[in-house]
Amino acid sequence: MARDTLTGSRIRERRIMAGKRQAELAAEVGISASYLNLIEHNRRRIGGKLLVDIAEVLQVEASLLSEGAEAALISTLREAAADVGRADTELDRVDEFAGRFPGWAGLIADQYKRLGNLERTAATLTDRLTHDPHLATSMHEMLTMVTAIRSTAGILADTKEIEPEWRNRFHRNLNEDSQRLAESSQQLVSYLDEAGDAAGGLTLPLEEVEAMLEAHEFRFDMLDGADDAALESFAEQQSVLSSREAQQMAVTVLRRFRADARLLPQKEFAAAVAEFEADPVAIAKSLHAPLAAVFRRLACLSDELMDLPLGLVMCDGSGTLMLRKQVEGFQLPRFSAACPKWPLFQALVRPMRPLRQTVMVTGRDARRFECYAISEPIGALEANIDPLYHSYMLIKPLDGGGPVAREVGSTCRVCPSVDCEGRREPSLLAHSA
């Protein structure tokens, strides 16, 4: 969504921060409360004198309301502050900072991301050196060869009288071992070259896959009729997918999207979306499709079929996030573990039972979302073997106020909720508050 289309949301956020009711603000700037309500929900554009008047009443610069600061930028700045753990960071003024000094704020955010990437690269390399079975085996093989060569060469050099039969045997052994050593060395160098390429990227494979999906806005209509070879070729051509791992993961996702598109052709699906007002459970029932497939299809097509784009997140049974389609206001963490209150995780303990919950995302710009979640088994079912599950959550932004089932956050470090029973680690936001 373009930045200037969120002016209404920023006015609402600032009004709530100022402790003003909608009717109060409306009266002070000479408009009706219902008109202000439309503005606050981005249903009416606002600018000129009215914007200046509202900014004056709310005691902020008009540009901060009209331009704001990217939510992602603010979120990254909050994460940066939380990671450093400095209590004197003025977190309550982070959006003001990002709004007034976007260049500096962007620089801090970029540096924070770069630092995180470097830390992960270092951790990956350390882990590889200490735990990589291939590296350990190669080194063991090479040291064994070197030992044999050293010992044999020592015998030939130091033994004054040695029978011709033994001499010939040791020469042959030296020749064999030196050949094996040469081969092992070459294999190790090749392996380290590949490993170096993989570690050289500043992103994880999953991030690269998500960047590719976002670059295509989650639309791959041109691949609906493609075969596997074409999908692989497509993945290889994506410059953002720098590693083989990322390409393989992308192909897995594209195969899933292709299967969804074949199961739920766009025309038929669009008609069902309109008929059932994007209720995924009703659509799945009507089209006799698995709910997870409907979630994915809705998320991919929502930018075209609906007023507001939908978010999507998927995890496996360990809770590891494997696919994310970000949605404004519901931050899906990049690296930290997510909020355990998400319906996504509740669905994991109740497989095959669709969940529908209205949640409020904690924070000053708290927004309501309707979340649908389902956990479905993967692979073929077999007798007496518990299946593995993938859980999906579709995230639908809601307008205005209304009842909320529970508050959820993004990740503990940047969640202000003080009395959360699911908290894993302290929040700097809660601490500073």
Place this chain on the structure above:
Amino acid sequence: MGKSVLLIEDEPNIIEAISFILSRDGWAVSTHSNGHDAVGVVQSTQPDLVILDVMLPGKSGYDILREIRGHSDTSGLPVLMLTAKGQVKDREMAERIGASRFMTKPFSNAEVLEVVRELVTE
């Protein structure tokens, strides 16, 4: 015939080289190349010293050493462990289990001879 050494190692050319050196020094050398039944061989041959590689097919040198130390008739047997892993934790592991000495590959022939002589004299 001199004192006996059992060499448990899976790399044929290392077996050949060490056997040659020790034989020339007067030791009666027997060899075995897998971990699976190594403990049985130790018990049946009753050598004066065992040279034991850590990485063996079938069973690790650490597990073999544990079993050797667990049997009353072999619990005091001198065992020289050989490994390509020279990390402190590997050395500590070997000492904890009861290795008499720990030698990291690659080693020189002179070092092996010296340690073997020391261990049997001890």
